[in-house]
Amino acid sequence: xxxxxLIIFFLIAVMLNNGKxxxxxxxxxxxxxxxxxxxxxxxxxxxxxxxxxxxxxxxFEKNLVECIRENPSTLHYAFSVLTDSGFCSIQTSAxxxxxxxxxxxxxGGTMHIFKNIYQWKSDDGIFSRHDKDRGExxxxxxxxxxxxxxxxxxxYLAITNGVYSTRDAIQSISAxxxxxxxxxxxxxxxxxxTKRLHTIDVAFDFFSVSEKAERPLKLxxxxxESKTVYIPVxxxxxxxxxxxxxxxxxxxxxxxxxxxxxxxxxxN
Numbered sequence: 001x002x003x004x005x006l007i008i009f010f011l012i013a014v015m016l017n018n019g020k021x022x023x024x025x026x027x028x029x030x031x032x033x034x035x036x037x038x039x040x041x042x043x044x045x046x047x048x049x050x051x052x053x054x055x056x057x058x059x060f061e062k063n064l065v066e067c068i069r070e071n072p073s074t075l076h077y078a079f080s081v082l083t084d085s086g087f088c089s090i091q092t093s094a095x096x097x098x099x100x101x102x103x104x105x106x107x108g109g110t111m112h113i114f115k116n117i118y119q120w121k122s123d124d125g126i127f128s129r130h131d132k133d134r135g136e137x138x139x140x141x142x143x144x145x146x147x148x149x150x151x152x153x154x155x156y157l158a159i160t161n162g163v164y165s166t167r168d169a170i171q172s173i174s175a176x177x178x179x180x181x182x183x184x185x186x187x188x189x190x191x192x193x194t195k196r197l198h199t200i201d202v203a204f205d206f207f208s209v210s211e212k213a214e215r216p217l218k219l220x221x222x223x224x225e226s227k228t229v230y231i232p233v234x235x236x237x238x239x240x241x242x243x244x245x246x247x248x249x250x251x252x253x254x255x256x257x258x259x260x261x262x263x264x265x266x267x268n
Contacts (some may be wrong), residue, residue, distance in 0.1 A: 028074060031067040032081050035060055039087040039103070046106050057105040061115055064088070064101070065130050068117055072126035075099055075119050091142045091158070097121040098156050098176065098183075102141035112163040114139035122181045129183060138162060140172070143216035148227065150253055153177065155189060157229070159220055168238075169206045171219045173229060174199040190229075190248055191256045200231055200248075208239035229255050 042056035068074045076096060082088040092099045101117040116139065119128040131139075140160040148155050155177045162170040175189035175198050188196035202219060209217060219232045219240065227250035233241040243262045248255035 024071065024073060025077075028067065028071050028077055031063065031071075032077075032079055035063050035067065036081045036085060036087060038063060039082070040085075042106060050107075053106055057107055060103070061105070064103075065117060068101070068119060068128050069130075072128075075121060075126050089141050089143065091145045093145045093154075093156050094147045095154060097154070097178070098145065100142040100145065100158060104141070108138055110165045111138050114141045114162070116140075116142070118183055120178050120183050122178050124181050127181055127183070138164065140170075141216075144218075146222040146224065148224075148250065155187065157189075157222060161216055163206075167205055167207060168203070170201055170203045171217065172199050172201045173220045173222075173231070189254050191251075191254045193257060196254065200229075202232060202234060203238060204232070204234050204240050205238040227255075230261075233260065 038056050038060040042053055042060060045052035045056065071077075075092075079088065079090055083090055087103065089102045090099060091102075097120060099119045101119070102114055105113045105115055107113050115131075117128060117130050119126065121127075140162040142158050142160050144159040146157040146159075148157065155175055158174050158176060160172045160174065162172075164170070173190075174185060175187040176183060176185050177187050178184070186198050188198050190197040190200055200220075204219070209219065221230045222228070223230070229248040231246040231248065233244035233246060235241055245261050247258050247261045249258045250256075
């Protein structure tokens, strides 16, 4: 009799929890739909009204930030409406514990102004960070997140992209890790011949690689099998040199510069 009651209690608890999860998913879906409507409205004014673009860019940002902040489970939500429409780029680490949301505000002309939201999971829950005011920094969008473990601690290598004009662009690789509940982006994980770095930037002339088919561009790459980062060589005119790469290979607790190579392997 007691076992029968326990089974009934367990089934009721499961049903209530499933109902709660479904309601939460429906809430997120409605918030995503609202964000998509705001971004579509923003795009409709890009060629006609800068003031309207600013207005809807601010509304989109506010609604997306609130959606993520109010619903920690968004860390595992697909946001397929936003991503399939190209309104927002969302990159998630392989372990599912770190995510970067990026979008173009369309408020900067040929210099694109990007915004980001960072979301991560630690032992005490799911957290998010929104860098609202960056001064004159136009920001960037994240196109990939690679993962590497050092002494059983996960580190994340984020590939980001900045667009400063039709010609001038930058691609970077930056190291992140989670310490307690804090997302740390100052980890000096890369070692040159003279110093340690937490990020490596490659400023380049976009027209020197415009014929490449992939978008976003995959200039900086990481081979997971050999634990090697490949950084494209850029000449004095900011043009990317074909098949020439600065090689950083994992050595103990950092990626060390080991030379220049004309060969690389790419992790998909």
